[in-house]
Amino acid sequence: MPQFLSNNKKYYTPVEYVFSKIGGTYKMPILWRVKDRAWRYSELKKSISNVSDRMLSKNLKELCDDGFISKTIIPEVPVKVEYTMTERGQEAIPIISVLRDYGFSLMKQDGIKD
């Protein structure tokens, strides 16, 4: 396998690089929601089953730091925080869409009903 470095971490494939950015249990679910409108922290919390504050804020922070979403703090009372897509984030959506479709196809092959 080829290999390359980024931030002192070694990657062996481009696919591995993708998952370092948008992999894990919650990042794609977050991006998928935020794709067409601004979402508040509390909305995401309610909408994504079982996500803890720890994982939600960790993943939101990483997605911001990596440029996939952006964060707006609206100084109302109590404070309101909104997350929206960046252009880089939008580019991830077709890939997630392909994975979703493939997931449904596998589920069908395996006799799983959703």
Place this chain on the structure above:
Amino acid sequence: MPQFLSNNKKYYTPVEYVFSKIGGTYKMPILWRVKDRAWRYSELKKSISNVSDRMLSKNLKELCDDGFISKTIIPEVPVKVEYTMTERGQEAIPIISVLRDYGFSLMKQDGIKD
């Protein structure tokens, strides 16, 4: 998030189901190699950087059990084992291809040379 069961494990999204089948560090690298010809165990071992016997044989077994590749034992001396794609495995290739292309695109955005 919606949810469904398969083999007593709970899944929340179709994407999660995809990764339960072809996710992890080595499954896509294996499928990507096996896509156009038969590969021997020892060839895969040499070709995939850093993979241990434990992970290689575990992943090969799971990919077989899940119907993505098939295994042929050729009773020469010493024994020869070959892995080839199934039709179900072939269907995964375009998805891996999309992920690879996206990986290269992210790497380019991030100034990483391969």
Place this chain on the structure above:
DNA sequence: TTAGTAACTAACATTTATGTAAGTATGCCA
């Protein structure tokens, strides 16, 4: 009888990802 090769397999250790519970900051309102 010993050694060598291919393809595993099992036991145990470590690393990484995720879960749980509690606490913090800000500001308002009663």
Place this chain on the structure above:
DNA sequence: TGGCATACTTACATAAATGTTAGTTACTAA
């Protein structure tokens, strides 16, 4: 002053993925 709300953050614990080392089977050739 106390309590409530949103959006986190921290410390600690558990679970899941992967790594390491050694061993196994089956057969042949020296």
